[in-house]
Amino acid sequence: MDEPVGRGESAILRPSAAAQHIGVRRIVPSERWRPLIDYHWIVRWECPEPYEQQIIPQPCVHVSAELYDGQPRLLVNGITREPFIRTLAGTGHVLGVTFRPASFRAVLGADLSSVSGRVVPLGDVVGPDDSGAAAKILRVDVTDEEMVAVMESHLDLIPVVADPDADAINSLVAAAEADRSLIRAEQLADLAGLSLRTLQRQFTAYLGIGPKWVVQRFRLLDAAAAAHEGAPTDWAGLAAELGFSDQAHLTRAFTAVVGTPPATYERDA
Template identity: 35%
Template sequence: MEAPRHDTRGIVDPSELLTRVRFRRHEPAEPLRRYVEWYWLIDWDLPEPYASHIVPHPSVNLTFQWDEAEGPPYAEVTGVALGLYTRKLTGRGRVCGVKFRPGGFRPYTPGTPTSRWTGRALPAEEVFPTATADAARTIVTPTDDHTRVTALDTFLLALPHTPDPQADLAMALVRNIRTDRTVRRVGDLAETHGLSIRALQRLFSTHVGVSPKWCILRYRIHEALNHAGTHTDIDWATLATDLGYADQAHLVRDFTATVGVPPGAYAQGTEGRQRNQK
């Protein structure tokens, strides 16, 4: 399995976020890596509120959170968010998150299609009875990363799960979409892997929570977002072609609908903020 990546794909204006919070990724214990992509830890202590924005991956997340001014620690399951995910950060707080691989949450909830969680955030105790307030406190209150990561390992290793070859297939297919920019059509993906389009759609609905077409489009936006945040003098027409769009207008439309601003405006705003931080 892949080790945690160090890119910031999906984070809107990552340089701005990283000036506000401490963000780290850690590998889970080896037996968990089949289904868990990484742990992500965030701590903040802010003089004024800040809203972070994420273009989510097709992953389910289990988070243990503590907003110190709001109340005691708690745990939450967040399904794949279909639009921009916004989290308002205030005062002092921290999150210890578990990012499951796309398709990797299903073995922990074998009786429930992953699409049930799509677009939802709910108390984790409704999904995992052991995700109590006491469990959240054990995980999120230690000050050092090692203790938090060990507590996450302990919690997850105790969860029952059912190995599922279909989950393994779903994880492999989503990884194929993410890493191979030539994957542009659902029909071609299905044919390459010996599946009908309908069977592929059912597999993704049950194990990933979103359609294969949604995954293809979402990873295109991740690439465009990353490009807009790290390059200047972008040839948007060429980028649109490289990402598999019919034309630049389709890229602009999808980017604007997902991120909230056109890609050119986003790139200019990011470049300006980066200059001001130097």
């Protein structure tokens, strides 16, 4: 079953250009993995010339089947502050798993700070060797459903223990994503009934990143979504609504993530 398209689509920058080169599909995980996995995503591309695609990183860990040092591997992509850019060429595909924000800790069996900002083979940090599963997923003739089945079968080999604290943090991250009035980490701490310091410790352990980054990242995704709507945006008004001190503050934060000011990006996108 396909996963409905959500607000996370605004993370794909310059979507009109992307649609000319790549196709994206989301698939709902099997029942046994739904408590931990948000969705599987599959990207297929046809690029006669090298094409550079940028994604706004979000507060969740991905496991993707890709080449690593020339070999097929399942790669853990920890939450990163850095821009995420891939250069695509020829014809190819990649399968990824988007875990619920705090849920990969149950797979890793350790604090997410250990993989924060890193890309590391899954088999190097947990579980059996992943190269065989990755090779099957990257076969030229493999179907989407076969890829998902191979990925989940490999993940089934890893002992996972349910963690109710992860569910609580996932609920907080979901609230930060959905509620545009949440513009400060202190508000998220109040919602959780925790001190800001305690919330920071929990986020570091379960996400590898702090609550301030999470809140601001979702507000920047809101700004990107506004740029994709096709109508002129009142950037000063939107900056105030999203909790930035002024338009210049939004411009600096947006430029640091996207590479161009929001007004310029809106014209290009």
